[in-house]
Amino acid sequence: xxxxxxxxxxxxxxxxxxxxxxxxxxxxxxxxxxxxxxxxxxxxxxxxxxxxxxxxxxxxxxxxxxxxxxxxxxxxxxxxxxxxxxxxxxxxxxxxxxxxxxxxxxxxxxxxxxxxxxxxxxxxxxxxxxxxxxxxxxxxxxxxxxxxxxxxxxxxxxxxxxxxxxxxxxxxxxxxxxxxxxxxxxxxxxxxxxxxxxxxxxxxxxxxxx
Amino acid sequence: xxxxxxxxxxxxxxxxxxxxxxxxxxxxxxxxxxxxxxxxxxxxxxxxxxxxxxxxxxxxxxxxxxxxxxxxxxxxxxxxxxxxxxxxxxxxxxxxxxxxxxxxxxxxxxxxxxxxxxxxxxxxxxxxxxxxxxxxxxxxxxxxxxxxxxxx
Numbered sequence: 001x002x003x004x005x006x007x008x009x010x011x012x013x014x015x016x017x018x019x020x021x022x023x024x025x026x027x028x029x030x031x032x033x034x035x036x037x038x039x040x041x042x043x044x045x046x047x048x049x050x051x052x053x054x055x056x057x058x059x060x061x062x063x064x065x066x067x068x069x070x071x072x073x074x075x076x077x078x079x080x081x082x083x084x085x086x087x088x089x090x091x092x093x094x095x096x097x098x099x100x101x102x103x104x105x106x107x108x109x110x111x112x113x114x115x116x117x118x119x120x121x122x123x124x125x126x127x128x129x130x131x132x133x134x135x136x137x138x139x140x141x142x143x144x145x146x147x148x149x150x151x152x153x154x155x156x157x158x159x160x161x162x163x164x165x166x167x168x169x170x171x172x173x174x175x176x177x178x179x180x181x182x183x184x185x186x187x188x189x190x191x192x193x194x195x196x197x198x199x200x201x202x203x204x205x206x207x208x209x210x
Numbered sequence: 211x212x213x214x215x216x217x218x219x220x221x222x223x224x225x226x227x228x229x230x231x232x233x234x235x236x237x238x239x240x241x242x243x244x245x246x247x248x249x250x251x252x253x254x255x256x257x258x259x260x261x262x263x264x265x266x267x268x269x270x271x272x273x274x275x276x277x278x279x280x281x282x283x284x285x286x287x288x289x290x291x292x293x294x295x296x297x298x299x300x301x302x303x304x305x306x307x308x309x310x311x312x313x314x315x316x317x318x319x320x321x322x323x324x325x326x327x328x329x330x331x332x333x334x335x336x337x338x339x340x341x342x343x344x345x346x347x348x349x350x351x352x353x354x355x356x357x358x359x360x361x362x
Contacts, residue, residue: 004221034214034222035212036212036214037211037212037213044238046241046242046245047245047249049245049248049249062233062238063231063232063233068214068219068222069222069224069228071219072222072223072224072228073224073228073230073231074231074233076224076227076228077227077228077229077231077235078235078238078239079239079242083242084242085242085245085246085249086249088242088245129216132214132216132219132220133216135214135219136213136214136215136216136218136219137211137212137213137214138213138214138215138216141213144211182216
């Protein structure tokens with residue numbers, strides 16, 4: 001059953017005069033919200049402009065959201081990826097997980113990584129599609145493997161990373177295949193999985209490639 | 211588990227932007243704008259600082275390589291050089307031709323050869339040799355005669 005059908009049925013069930021307003025019936029003053037599976041936190045990494053600024057100074061939580069409506073409100077009020085300065089990162093992580101390897105939820109996991117090379121790709125659209133697939137939980141149909149998603153704005157090419165809680169090859173391969181679809185990658189587009197345990201190794205090889 | 215496909219989530223997107231959010235969106239945007247400005251200034255500074263170029267030590271370096279003269283080929287296949295001065299239609303330019311030659315000559319005279327780093331001690335400019343040349347040569351006979359005559 002689609003979202004529209006659910007909303008329509010709900011509105012039919014309640015009498016018209018008392019019906020709470022949804023985002024479809026009243027765009028500005030809706031009362032009904034569509035809950036997400038979990039709470040999500042938007043983090044932002046500000047590029048360092050002074051040498052004294054440390055990682056902890058630069059990484060800050062911006063806001064949290066638990067419903068589809070809250071997500072759209074936030075998304076419409078923050079700069080789009082193409083408007084961000086170089087060396088910025090957007091992170092959207094589940095519950096209170098910090099977007100750091102040291103966080104207990106991340107320590108045994110890794111990340112699916114893809115770097116967009118060239119200026120042809122629409123980074124804004126790909127980021128939005130990735131976010132919707134993650135918060136809508138359609139990228140991970142069997143289990144809650146996904147901890148969060150990161151977009152890094154870099155000169156050499158913007159990077160997408162899907163952070164997972166484990167390194168298990170079987171569920172991760174399914175997630176990787178879905179992630180490729182979300183990023184609209186063809187057969188040539190290489191998606192690589194790096195365990196966080198190899199994060200400090202510059203010459204680390206991916207444990208899975210798709 | 212609650213799931214929404216990408217299409218379903220798009221259906222729930224409000225057609226007009228929602229202004230109410232539980233964080234200071236204006237301040238957040240201001241921080242990002244400030245960082246962008248600082249980065250742009252640094253980039254400009256880097257581009258204008260000539261960090262790795264040594265040629266800016268010689269602002270009056272003479273132009274050694276000149277542009278090739280323009281060559282036009284007519285219908286018969288004859289090629290003609292077009293010097294820069296000829297292309298100007300200003301008649302006074304032709305009249306002042308003599309003065310231009312003079313000023314050019316003066317400029318040439320003013321040039322001092324920098325031979326301090328040349329291994330040979332000989333001056334590089336031939337005119338310097340003429341200037342330094344002794345006007346009166348040493349006359350050995352005259353020198354011998356003069357001393358003896360005085361003693362006597």
